[in-house]
Amino acid sequence: MFETISRSLRTGVVTTNYPDAPAEVSSHARGKPQIDWANWKDARPAAAICPTGAIELRDESATRTATLDLGKCIFCGLCADVDPAIRMTNQCELAAGSRQSLRQTGQYRLNADGTQQQLLMAPATASAKDESLDAVGRQLHARIQSVLGRSLHIREVDAGSCNGCEVEIHGLNSPVYDIERFGIHFVASPRHADMLLVTGPVTRNMELALRKTYDATPDPRLVVAVGACGCSGGIFGQNYASCGAVDAVIPVDVYIPGCPPNPHALLHGILLAIGRLENGGARRGA
Amino acid sequence: MNLVPGLQAVLDELTHHFGAQIEQVHAPRPNELYLHAKAEVAGALCSTFYKKHHGRLAGVFAEDARAGQKVFFVYYLYALDAMHAFVLVRVPIPADKPELPSLTDAIPAVNWQEREIQDWFGIRLVGHPNPRRCALHDDWPEVYPLRKDFDLRAKLPPFTGERHKFREVEGEGVFQVPVGPVHAGIIEPGHFLFSVAGEPVLYLQLRMFYVHKGTEKLFESLPIPHGVRLAESISGDSSFAHATAFCHAVERAAEVEPPPRARALRTLCLELERLYNHIADIGAICTDVAFVTAHMHAMRFKERILRVNELLTGNRLLRGMACLGGVRFDFNGDQLRALGQLADELEREFGDLVELTRSNSGLRDRLEGTGVLTPKVAGDLGVVGIAGRASGFDHDLRRDFPHDFYDQVQFTVPVFTEGDVQHRFDVRRDEVFQSIAILRQVIGKLPAGPISVPVGEVPPDRVALGYVEGWRGEIFHWIHTAPGNRLSRCKVKDPSLQNWPALSEAILGNIIPDFPVVNKSFNLSYSGTDR
Numbered sequence: 001m002f003e004t005i006s007r008s009l010r011t012g013v014v015t016t017n018y019p020d021a022p023a024e025v026s027s028h029a030r031g032k033p034q035i036d037w038a039n040w041k042d043a044r045p046a047a048a049i050c051p052t053g054a055i056e057l058r059d060e061s062a063t064r065t066a067t068l069d070l071g072k073c074i075f076c077g078l079c080a081d082v083d084p085a086i087r088m089t090n091q092c093e094l095a096a097g098s099r100q101s102l103r104q105t106g107q108y109r110l111n112a113d114g115t116q117q118q119l120l121m122a123p124a125t126a127s128a129k130d131e132s133l134d135a136v137g138r139q140l141h142a143r144i145q146s147v148l149g150r151s152l153h154i155r156e157v158d159a160g161s162c163n164g165c166e167v168e169i170h171g172l173n174s175p176v177y178d179i180e181r182f183g184i185h186f187v188a189s190p191r192h193a194d195m196l197l198v199t200g201p202v203t204r205n206m207e208l209a210l211r212k213t214y215d216a217t218p219d220p221r222l223v224v225a226v227g228a229c230g231c232s233g234g235i236f237g238q239n240y241a242s243c244g245a246v247d248a249v250i251p252v253d254v255y256i257p258g259c260p261p262n263p264h265a266l267l268h269g270i271l272l273a274i275g276r277l278e279n280g281g282a283r284r285g286a
Numbered sequence: 287m288n289l290v291p292g293l294q295a296v297l298d299e300l301t302h303h304f305g306a307q308i309e310q311v312h313a314p315r316p317n318e319l320y321l322h323a324k325a326e327v328a329g330a331l332c333s334t335f336y337k338k339h340h341g342r343l344a345g346v347f348a349e350d351a352r353a354g355q356k357v358f359f360v361y362y363l364y365a366l367d368a369m370h371a372f373v374l375v376r377v378p379i380p381a382d383k384p385e386l387p388s389l390t391d392a393i394p395a396v397n398w399q400e401r402e403i404q405d406w407f408g409i410r411l412v413g414h415p416n417p418r419r420c421a422l423h424d425d426w427p428e429v430y431p432l433r434k435d436f437d438l439r440a441k442l443p444p445f446t447g448e449r450h451k452f453r454e455v456e457g458e459g460v461f462q463v464p465v466g467p468v469h470a471g472i473i474e475p476g477h478f479l480f481s482v483a484g485e486p487v488l489y490l491q492l493r494m495f496y497v498h499k500g501t502e503k504l505f506e507s508l509p510i511p512h513g514v515r516l517a518e519s520i521s522g523d524s525s526f527a528h529a530t531a532f533c534h535a536v537e538r539a540a541e542v543e544p545p546p547r548a549r550a551l552r553t554l555c556l557e558l559e560r561l562y563n564h565i566a567d568i569g570a571i572c573t574d575v576a577f578v579t580a581h582m583h584a585m586r587f588k589e590r591i592l593r594v595n596e597l598l599t600g601n602r603l604l605r606g607m608a609c610l611g612g613v614r615f616d617f618n619g620d621q622l623r624a625l626g627q628l629a630d631e632l633e634r635e636f637g638d639l640v641e642l643t644r645s646n647s648g649l650r651d652r653l654e655g656t657g658v659l660t661p662k663v664a665g666d667l668g669v670v671g672i673a674g675r676a677s678g679f680d681h682d683l684r685r686d687f688p689h690d691f692y693d694q695v696q697f698t699v700p701v702f703t704e705g706d707v708q709h710r711f712d713v714r715r716d717e718v719f720q721s722i723a724i725l726r727q728v729i730g731k732l733p734a735g736p737i738s739v740p741v742g743e744v745p746p747d748r749v750a751l752g753y754v755e756g757w758r759g760e761i762f763h764w765i766h767t768a769p770g771n772r773l774s775r776c777k778v779k780d781p782s783l784q785n786w787p788a789l790s791e792a793i794l795g796n797i798i799p800d801f802p803v804v805n806k807s808f809n810l811s812y813s814g815t816d817r
Contacts, residue, residue, distance in 0.1 A: 024593075028600050162521060164603055206497065234502075239504065
């Protein structure tokens with residue numbers, strides 16, 4: 001017993017200061033792909049090599065609409081290998097309140113050989129009042145206190161995941177990320193939960209269980225879809241055994257891209273969801 | 287092709303005994319033999335392998351070849367561990383009379399795999415002791431998803447079939463306790479129905495396949511290189527092991543050999559995957575018997591490893607690292623130093639953790655004699671990997687069928703015989719130290735040179751077997767190539783599929799409160815099982 005305690009004391013504090021300090025992510029990490037939209041000459045190789053269809057092209061007569069969907073991206077970086085206009089950054093905090101805000105779309109005039117000539121419409125840049133982490137961090141304490149009595153209870157639901165997301169969600173309970181320092185706690189039953197943290201793709205065999213879990217969660221409740229599969233169905237998409245994205249089955253408040261999202265990205269998304277509760281809650285009542 | 291000596295003798299004997307009923311097709315490697323046999327002799331062949339050659343049936347799977355050859359094929363993968371060889375026997379099943387004589391009565395280890403064939407291909411099992419649905423739930427319509435005339439993207443109507451009927455367990459004071467599919471912890475979904483009298487468990491019924499997502503069918507629709515990414519999503523905690531097994535299969539079909547440095551880097555990644563999972567499991571076993579402090583230390587080490595994974599490969603779960611013909615990213619001097627440092631730190635700190643667990647008598651009290659899987663039962667069920675080695679099955683593909691760089695490093699395979707939670711804990715503990723030693727050896731003799739070779743378009747109609755000893759146990763990928771750099775079949779076998787039924791045996795007579803720790807000591811993948 002003495003040795004157990006003394007070992008803990010010798011270890012000291014290992015918890016990160018995130019979100020007060022930036023995410024501790026290696027410069028080698030593959031996060032959000034950055035596209036140089038103005039100088040993108042030919043999106044076809046990147047679209048062809050993307051295993052999940054996260055880079056999607058629609059050609060109509062002499063124009064091409066190119067979309068990068070972070071909700072589908074598995075951050076493998078294969079596109080950046082074949083396309084000099086794409087660079088992998090290590091930015092991992094990508095959660096957003098709508099599927100649409102995970103998509104970036106540009107429009108090009110095409111040359112006869114299918115290469116891109118001129119950028120007709122650049123993707124919209126994120127608005128200044130975007131739900132940024134700083135804002136969330138500042139408001140977090142007050143919101144948890146006012147809305148959920150200083151404590152948010154999360155029920156995790158694996159609705160079909162490969163368990164990669166679960167490996168990282170476990171990390172939130174580790175002393176390094178220690179999600180309980182925010183008053184956030186994983187609970188055993190949806191009846192005790194304020195939030196469902198759902199990984200996907202939602203399989204046909206889990207569809208009913210997910211609906212029942214959602215119904216068993218008291219209002220006001222939040223749903224966070226985790227990972228490429230939870231956001232969009234990921235590499236599995238929709239098939240005979242998979243319904244695809246979580247929002248194909250239950251309404252979703254926040255989407256956390258990643259394959260899997262790391263604990264920083266998860267924390268960011270969860271905090272984002274709490275920030276949305278007061279506004280988003282109204283939608284629920286309707 | 288010259289076969290390894292033992293295998294040649296086996297072939298001679300089979301030819302002598304079965305004559306024209308079997309036919310040698312080819313031997314792509316000295317220790318891999320492909321045979322075609324008549325369906326009538328499948329059972330006799332099986333008993334020959336088991337009784338005379340210490341073989342075991344490592345996998346049974348099917349393929350729809352009705353378009354070309356008017357039959358289904360069923361494949362039996364025998365591992366002859368003592369002579370380090372595989373024999374793959376193919377038997378035809380007529381399309382107009384799709385029936386398969388079941389081997390489950392003799393070899394309980396293939397129970398679920400045979401039922402999977404029945405569910406997915408509509409090949410009726412004859413003589414199976416429990417031929418109920420398994421891989422498709424009872425309420426599914428009559429569909430056979432792995433038949434070629436079934437569309438992957440078919441939208442099935444809402445399921446209105448009958449609900450699963452569990453077996454009744456009756457008696458005075460007997461209760462049934464249903465658990466799942468949504469569990470209390472952060473784990474994958476499955477349903478457990480306990481029948482208990484007081485606290486002791488009389489019977490445990492498992493119902494899996496909640497996370498079946500059409501993975502094997504999906505492989506058939508993807509270009510082969512995309513298959514690597516899908517393989518990473520078969521079981522997230524074994525991303526690299528599955529992707530590597532898939533790459534092995536494709537490389538063999540394409541007759542491409544990855545360069546030495548690629549094989550060494552793969553080995554480093556496989557060991558890193560083993561390390562973070564073993565250490566996390568050791569922590570989780572401790573927390574399930576209320577020794578939370580040990581769990582916290584273990585989670586700290588796991589995080590440390592995941593960050594090194596990210597430094598080395600750009601992803602914490604090693605995703606994106608695997609590729610056909612080698613690996614995608616080389617490690618530079620700084621990265622290798624960081625890896626060496628990790629090895630030193632883990633040896634010291636994990637050593638301290640082991641001491642903490644050793645000195646805790648309460649922990650030993652809860653782990654020893656809990657969840658016993660006897661060597662006899664483990665053998666009957668074909669239990670592999672950690673759970674197999676804790677129940678006396680001295681087997682590890684890294685040693686017995688060396689892949690990647692494992693023939694260049696020295697390590698021992700820990701084997702225990704009690705088959706209780708303590709011994710599954712001990713296997714992991716010893717393997718952690720072995721993995722650290724392997725990391726150091728590989729770093730020490732890391733070959734120079736390229737990290738991949740181009741694979742190009744894989745010729746059609748080739749078959750190949752890929753295998754890797756993942757941290758949980760042996761992983762097999764068997765592929766059949768199709769024109770246009772595609773696959774007409776990809777069979778995936780995760781060790782979890784083999785090991786799940788053992789949980790029902792190990793829990794008997796234990797109390798429900800010990801179920802979490804017994805379950806965690808196996809730590810099987812639901813997704814790897816259900817695919």
